[in-house]
Amino acid sequence: MSLQRKLRYAVLGIGRMGSRHAENIAFRAPRAQLVAVCDPRPSSLDWAKSALPSTIKTFDSSDRCLRESDVDAVLIASETGLHAKLAIDSMNAGKHVLLEKPISIDLETSRQVVQETEKHPDLKVMVGFSRRFDDSYREVKNMIDKGKLGIPHLIKSATNDQHDPSGFFVSYAAASGGIFIDCGIHDIDLARWFLLPSTPAVKQVRKVYALGHNIQHPELEKDNDVDNGIGIVEFENNGILVVHCNRTMKHGHDCFTEVFGTEGKVIVNGNPQLNRVEIRDAYGVRTESTPTYYERFREAFVNEVNEFTDVVLDNKPLPVSCVDALESAKIAAALTHSFRTGLPVYFDDAGEPVLA
Amino acid sequence: MSLQRKLRYAVLGIGRMGSRHAENIAFRAPRAQLVAVCDPRPSSLDWAKSALPSTIKTFDSSDRCLRESDVDAVLIASETGLHAKLAIDSMNAGKHVLLEKPISIDLETSRQVVQETEKHPDLKVMVGFSRRFDDSYREVKNMIDKGKLGIPHLIKSATNDQHDPSGFFVSYAAASGGIFIDCGIHDIDLARWFLLPSTPAVKQVRKVYALGHNIQHPELEKDNDVDNGIGIVEFENNGILVVHCNRTMKHGHDCFTEVFGTEGKVIVNGNPQLNRVEIRDAYGVRTESTPTYYERFREAFVNEVNEFTDVVLDNKPLPVSCVDALESAKIAAALTHSFRTGLPVYFDDAGEPVLA
Amino acid sequence: MSLQRKLRYAVLGIGRMGSRHAENIAFRAPRAQLVAVCDPRPSSLDWAKSALPSTIKTFDSSDRCLRESDVDAVLIASETGLHAKLAIDSMNAGKHVLLEKPISIDLETSRQVVQETEKHPDLKVMVGFSRRFDDSYREVKNMIDKGKLGIPHLIKSATNDQHDPSGFFVSYAAASGGIFIDCGIHDIDLARWFLLPSTPAVKQVRKVYALGHNIQHPELEKDNDVDNGIGIVEFENNGILVVHCNRTMKHGHDCFTEVFGTEGKVIVNGNPQLNRVEIRDAYGVRTESTPTYYERFREAFVNEVNEFTDVVLDNKPLPVSCVDALESAKIAAALTHSFRTGLPVYFDDAGEPVLA
Amino acid sequence: MSLQRKLRYAVLGIGRMGSRHAENIAFRAPRAQLVAVCDPRPSSLDWAKSALPSTIKTFDSSDRCLRESDVDAVLIASETGLHAKLAIDSMNAGKHVLLEKPISIDLETSRQVVQETEKHPDLKVMVGFSRRFDDSYREVKNMIDKGKLGIPHLIKSATNDQHDPSGFFVSYAAASGGIFIDCGIHDIDLARWFLLPSTPAVKQVRKVYALGHNIQHPELEKDNDVDNGIGIVEFENNGILVVHCNRTMKHGHDCFTEVFGTEGKVIVNGNPQLNRVEIRDAYGVRTESTPTYYERFREAFVNEVNEFTDVVLDNKPLPVSCVDALESAKIAAALTHSFRTGLPVYFDDAGEPVLA
Structure with a gap:
């Protein structure tokens, strides 16, 4: 350097x-x-x-x-x-x-x-999918690349945000594109990163299915949105993503990812702990949680800008491209469509979701 | 007594x-x-x-x-x-x-x-859904009944069995009805127990969707079965179950349940530990896992027979009836049908899955 | 059988x-x-x-x-x-x-x-040191016997009871012999079991040292007792026990044992969880704890009586004898003496503590 | 700023x-x-x-x-x-x-x-006790200052380094002053920080006691040092520190601190995990550990230099002074003396250890 x-x-x-x-x-x-x-x-x-x-x-x-x-x-x-x-x-x-x-x-x-x-x-044009720059997800990618998990075949991932009683979230949500686009996109990107080969085929996804419901925020319904959404993505190579987006956690920001491989599984962020302190008092044995994504991913943002800097200065390949972002966006759009219609959404041979 | x-x-x-x-x-x-x-x-x-x-x-x-x-x-x-x-x-x-x-x-x-x-x-005719007699699931039911979780709305549950290299499982699977019926039935029963009122309506389920793939056991395909299945059940009261059935774990029998309520969530068996021993050696900080469902539920089977005995001797209401078992079986059958057809399966007003 | x-x-x-x-x-x-x-x-x-x-x-x-x-x-x-x-x-x-x-x-x-x-x-005359019949401690003993920890050399053990605001404990304590005899005896027995050969030498202990203080129960002082005691036992074979007895926990009964060997260490009961339920709510990510030793050791008492029955019926060797109990009692008495005098207590060649 | x-x-x-x-x-x-x-x-x-x-x-x-x-x-x-x-x-x-x-x-x-x-x-002359700048220890200090633990009265702390098969550690140890000075000093500083008032009395310590043994490094004996040392510090205000220094861990650098207060206890770094990845494979459910203190305290070193910069530029009080370092050094020296003589070491009214 x-x-x-x-x-x-x-x-x-x-x-x-x-x-x-x-x-x-x-x-x-x-x-x-x-x-x-x-x-x-x-x-x-x-x-x-x-x-x-x-x-x-x-x-x-x-x-x-x-x-x-x-x-x-x-x-x-x-x-x-x-x-x-x-x-x-x-x-x-x-x-x-x-x-x-x-x-x-x-x-x-x-x-x-x-x-x-x-x-x-x-x-160099890179989209900042911050999780790709987080030490823990990187360790998982590294394990996959070294074959330590065998063949990864299933991701169960959850991006569960802390309940926001301030009303900010609801007003923000209107322009966010809906829960799968705003909140699920990171899980989708992880699934593509972990499950697909580095140069995936044109048709990557076979079909998706989604559903959801509103627990705390009935106001979202006017925008056809929910505060809890479940999506399933079935990739052409048989890999599966199950993603759960949620805005209603009481304990903090809890984003949890399981990667199942033929030789083992890994969990990232099983306990979303804020730091290394555990308390034992009248409320039990307990830890505090990261309140927002920022406490969870602070260092990932630093890595991200440093790595992009290296990519440009040293003319290295992009770790995540606009094409990656577009592919994830297609999946998120298809999930949103499935949620709204109640039906599976298929992808055509050109790799486009059939959103009829 | x-x-x-x-x-x-x-x-x-x-x-x-x-x-x-x-x-x-x-x-x-x-x-x-x-x-x-x-x-x-x-x-x-x-x-x-x-x-x-x-x-x-x-x-x-x-x-x-x-x-x-x-x-x-x-x-x-x-x-x-x-x-x-x-x-x-x-x-x-x-x-x-x-x-x-x-x-x-x-x-x-x-x-x-x-x-x-x-x-x-x-x-008295009771079906032995053993998890209903497990101390931990009972504690969750108790918390729900006391309102400690608010309104329960989503269950994410997994019954993940240890990989069986002996071939026994594959021969057994042929007569088992498929992964959703054999392995998912417990998660379905839990979801009904946690999400539905004690006397549920005739139509309990809106629709289900399922998919799956084979990772270790291609032989299952001749019976139209898989070793990894994902099912989603959408109840009429908007409750949702996501269930993951799996036969390919390397570390042991890992059955994991999350119950999301409006006031908090609980996890049952986050770590399927065999006992209270943690080892710290060259392989890291680690615990051993229960190898099979039996080590996990040994005491539940004892509770089950004792409670059934009380039910008969003291003429108490059944904690789980044949009707419960039938309702869960309908859901499992619908998931199996959805998996085989690739389409959602709806339930009619009589509470029957439309398996056309 | x-x-x-x-x-x-x-x-x-x-x-x-x-x-x-x-x-x-x-x-x-x-x-x-x-x-x-x-x-x-x-x-x-x-x-x-x-x-x-x-x-x-x-x-x-x-x-x-x-x-x-x-x-x-x-x-x-x-x-x-x-x-x-x-x-x-x-x-x-x-x-x-x-x-x-x-x-x-x-x-x-x-x-x-x-x-x-x-x-x-x-x-057959056996003293009921219940921890010897607990699955987790047995697993540790088994690991030691198989050499999986190398040579065990250090035990750090804690018997920490839940604070009892009822006053029962204080009145009970007067006749208990003091905290090291009443509460530390189990940790001492474990240390002898794990650190010493199955037929130990006459002189097993080199010296002990103890101290303590009162946090919640000043009334104990009239009996020369404390609610928090620390004891150190140095065995003749260089093994060391550090034991912490405590009566003032807020979260429950927390008895915790670390066994350090040359090839690894194990922890028993790192989290004294009551069951397999984890709660995530406004108080964080948390588990409930066993309130008393009984919830922790319920099954050990069952094992104990079953094993004693086998010992008698099948004329098998005693797993723990009156001599074991006496040796542990000597150590507890020596710790008590050290705590009261502020000085180390040595053991003589006949294996007796010098309590002058 | x-x-x-x-x-x-x-x-x-x-x-x-x-x-x-x-x-x-x-x-x-x-x-x-x-x-x-x-x-x-x-x-x-x-x-x-x-x-x-x-x-x-x-x-x-x-x-x-x-x-x-x-x-x-x-x-x-x-x-x-x-x-x-x-x-x-x-x-x-x-x-x-x-x-x-x-x-x-x-x-x-x-x-x-x-x-x-x-x-x-x-x-401004500050000694870099890095743990004082670690987020987790700071959170504990903050809890203590807010009274959340009641009165802190006992610290059980361990600085356990990974075994170094290269021989570097042994050659380094000769000039290190011995395990209590080299390795225990951080735990001693933490204990003074957590247990003593911000302006402690002249006589802070009543007496100390120490012992130890060699498990992996008999070469240390020629320098009168050990690879496992246990020290006990009894403060004048009745606070107690139990510190365990160890150089022989197989899984990594494991530094663990328990702080007992009258209203609860906290544990820092109960699991010395390297990152947020948990693996479930044939070796069980497991995490990797920080290999050295540096992975554990990387961010603390950054905080340290930033805070010292603020202290100088904004003329703020020193968070940890040379006097603090001297007081901790006295305790470490007293522990070393106790270990070598086998006897407790007392402190005189001038706050000096009696090392006769």
């Missing part, structure tokens, strides 16, 4: 996650340099001036940021609706792109971004 | 499980008395003479046993194909019946047994 | 533990027969008449019971102060003896019982 | 830990700037040139480094024998000091450093 040259970054969107990405680039990425941040909200730029290195440039327009900031790469952490446009603009400005997931909640828009990447083969 | 009167038992079928039942009645059931055993195999009767109280009577014909043994109750632990006939014969002989599950692998036969019980309202 | 002949038992003392022992003999010991019980309290005998087999004889005098009950063996579960006298009486009456621990809180009295056993080589 | 001014650091000694500290300052400490490193070994300086920012200055003499590097603070991570001299030199050069533990293996030398700090009240 050479530190001679650093990758110059702009972060577009410094809200909740964007500000964390900006800090990671500034303070925890040895080969990266945070050069600029961009956000239309003055309060965000004020925060940047106080919390980020004083050499940083701030912009309230992404166009100007892309034109004037003289960066090599952008990290896009804006609201989801802008992801695709900013990604395309960035590619057209000649920037490498690290894009927060999802590309879009809309399949066609995602497809346009994929097509744009094909016009820029010299640019 | 009075010990004045003891319930006099015959055990019909003293193979693997029957012999254990006989020992439990003889040696661990204070209000029960083992009077007779019946088995056509001389070796089984030889075992009985050496291992059971010397006062025991032995029979090689169930007819004679029912006629001559002068018992109050029979425990039927024969091969599955004889369950229904022996149950009906026993009722006709005026005996209370504790019947190993399943009643039959065939829905119609099960229905005949249910109809027979209706002709004998004075007799 | 032959059931031809059953061992006929009387239970002397049917208070809290004695009643459980009587039930175990009556209902869970295939080769044993409960013939008589003896207790001076009418309420206890009333209980016996209702809860035990109707064939039972009841006595309010141990002398008459020993003379008239025509039993082979007695189980002594009276108050501790009577253990020794009843054991000696029983031997003189020609009975095999299963004696609740301790023999006595007084070393000299214990020694007299040992001497009495030497006069009756034909009688 | 202002980023206007950064604390300029030199790292003295960039061996195994020093290089990690240098990287943390360079890449993970937002308010710190790594300006210089110093090491007499050319290979270390070569490493620094390739792995650290290119602006770094390198020195092979600490004198020149202190004189010429124009830094505000030094982090001393040299070999232990140089800690004290470099600390005193740095103070005399007007630098703030973050010193790797221990100050010295010799009490008198440690005392000299403490005296030197008193001459420089304007300088």
Whole structure:
């Protein structure tokens, strides 16, 4: 690893996650340099001036940021609706792109971004599926690659969020595309990573099925959404994913993955413990849980930006591409359709879900 | 509890499980008395003479046993194909019946047994769903009844058996009715117990869906069976069961149940540990697992026979009836049909699966 | 195992533990027969008449019971102060003896019982160190005997009782001999079992050291006792025991043992869980604990009486003898002396603690 | 937090830990700037040139480094024998000091450093007891400060290192001061932190006792050292520490701390798991362990340097001072003396161990 040259970054969107990405680039990425941040909200730029290195440039327009900031790469952490446009603009400005997931909640828009990447083969465009950069999931991938689990054939995965009594979640959900797209996408991506070969066939999925119900949030029904969803994905190579998305946990953010192989199984995050403290008191023998995904995946986000930096500086292959994101998005869209119709959704020979 | 009167038992079928039942009645059931055993195999009767109280009577014909043994109750632990006939014969002989599950692998036969019980309202006829007598599942039921979990809405359950390299399992499977009937029936019964009110409506299930694949046992395919099956049951009251049946575990018998309620969730048997020993050596920090269901449920079988004895002697309500067994069997049959057709199976207003 | 002949038992003392022992003999010991019980309290005998087999004889005098009950063996579960006298009486009456621990809180009295056993080589006299009959500790012993831990060299053990706000414990403690004798004796016995060869040398212990403090029960100080005691035993073969006795746990009865060997270590009862249920709710991820030693060791008491029965009927060697009990008592007495003087206590070449 | 001014650091000694500290300052400490490193070994300086920012200055003499590097603070991570001299030199050069533990293996030398700090009240001099900066131990401290455990009264702590078959450990041990000084010092510091008030009395300790034995490393005996040591510290406020130091674990680095309070107890690192992966295969249900202290405390080292930076820049009180380190060293020295003499060691009214 050479530190001679650093990758110059702009972060577009410094809200909740964007500000964390900006800090990671500034303070925890040895080969990266945070050069600029961009956000239309003055309060965000004020925060940047106080919390980020004083050499940083701030912009309230992404166009100007892309034109004037003289960066090599952008990290896009804006609201989801802008992801695709900013990604395309960035590619057209000649920037490498690290894009927060999802590309879009809309399949066609995602497809346009994929097509744009094909016009820029010299640019690295990665979608930030953070779990791929988590030490524990990586250990599982490593075990699979070494054959320690035999042939992986079944994933049972759950992304179970802590109940949010504030009402924020419900208002947020309306624009999220539904529980399978917003919350299940990580489990879907893991399943593809673990179950499929590194260059999968065109037709990857045979069919999917989904159902769900509302336990805490009847308001979701007007958007045809639920707070508990179950999806089943049957891959063409016979691999199966069972995914459970849930927004109603009392103890914290609990995302749990089982990988069954012919020679053994592994569980990731069987206990979503916050730290290494166990309490024994009148409530029993107990541990506290990570309240949100962020406490669970904090280090994964640091790994993610460091690894993307290496990919660009050392011209290495992308660990997760826009095509991966699109394939996962197809599955999530098919699950959503199955949930709404009550019927299985099949995939055609071109690898497209039949959403008639 | 009075010990004045003891319930006099015959055990019909003293193979693997029957012999254990006989020992439990003889040696661990204070209000029960083992009077007779019946088995056509001389070796089984030889075992009985050496291992059971010397006062025991032995029979090689169930007819004679029912006629001559002068018992109050029979425990039927024969091969599955004889369950229904022996149950009906026993009722006709005026005996209370504790019947190993399943009643039959065939829905119609099960229905005949249910109809027979209706002709004998004075007799107690219970199907031995052993998990209902396990301390841990009972604790969960107790928590639900006390409202500690809020409203239970989702069960994720797995009955994962240890891989059997001996070939026994495959030959056994042919007559077992398939993985959902043989192995999933316990999870289905638990789901009904936890999710439904104590007197459920006629139509309990909305629809089911299933899929599966073979990992270790391609021979199963000739019987249209698999060694890994996933089933989803959507109840009319919106409760959901996701069940995973598996025959291919390397570490032992691992049956795992999660119950999600609006106020919390519980896990039963998160680690299928054999005992309270944890080892820390070159293989890591580790525990041994229960090899089979028997090590896991040994005490439940003792509870089961003691509770059935109380039910008869004290004329208490049955904790699990033939109707319960039939309802679970319908669901298992529907899952099997769904797996074979690839389509969801709906239930009609009479509560019957539409297996067209 | 032959059931031809059953061992006929009387239970002397049917208070809290004695009643459980009587039930175990009556209902869970295939080769044993409960013939008589003896207790001076009418309420206890009333209980016996209702809860035990109707064939039972009841006595309010141990002398008459020993003379008239025509039993082979007695189980002594009276108050501790009577253990020794009843054991000696029983031997003189020609009975095999299963004696609740301790023999006595007084070393000299214990020694007299040992001497009495030497006069009756034909009688089996066992002290009920229940942990030796627990599946988990047995598994550890088995691992040690098979060499799986290499050479065991260090035991860290804790007997931590739940805090008793009722005041019972404090009044009970006065006659208990102090925390090391009452509560540490089990850990000491385990250490001798695991660390010493099966026929240990005359001088087994080099020296001991102890200290303690009172956290909840200042009343104990008038008896020179504490509610938290730490003891260290250094054996002649260099093995070490660290024992922590505690009466102040909030979550339940927590007895925890680590055995360090040269090839690995084992932990017994790392989590003192009551059953296989884990709860995830607003208090975190948690399990309930066994409230008392009885929930933890229920099955061990059953094993104990069954194994003693086999020892007598099949004339097998005693798994734990009065000599074992005496050796543990010496160590407990030495720890008590060390705690009271603040100095190490050495053992002389005759294996006696120097309690000057 | 202002980023206007950064604390300029030199790292003295960039061996195994020093290089990690240098990287943390360079890449993970937002308010710190790594300006210089110093090491007499050319290979270390070569490493620094390739792995650290290119602006770094390198020195092979600490004198020149202190004189010429124009830094505000030094982090001393040299070999232990140089800690004290470099600390005193740095103070005399007007630098703030973050010193790797221990100050010295010799009490008198440690005392000299403490005296030197008193001459420089304007300088911040902190000893790097890394556990104080670990999230889990901090959570425990926080619980104690909030009264959640009631009054903490007993610590049972273990620092158990993985067996090192390479021979490195044995050669290293000769200069380490013995197992209680080298390995137990962290547990002692934790006990003082958790059990004592923030400004403890002059006489903190009543007496200590220790013993030990050699399991794997008989070579240690020539230095009067052992690979397994047990120490007991009785504080003047009646608090007790039981510490177990061990170098012979097969599964990894296992450091385990129990804190008993009147209202509950906590365990830190009950399972020393490397990550969140659990494996279920032919070896059971198992987790991998952290191989060394570094995997366990990686983040604590980052926190440590960040917090020291804040202490200096914001003129905050030191979280752990040279006086703390000296007090812990006294206890470790007393334990070593007790182990070697076999007798308790008392502390006098001036708070000094009586090592006659």
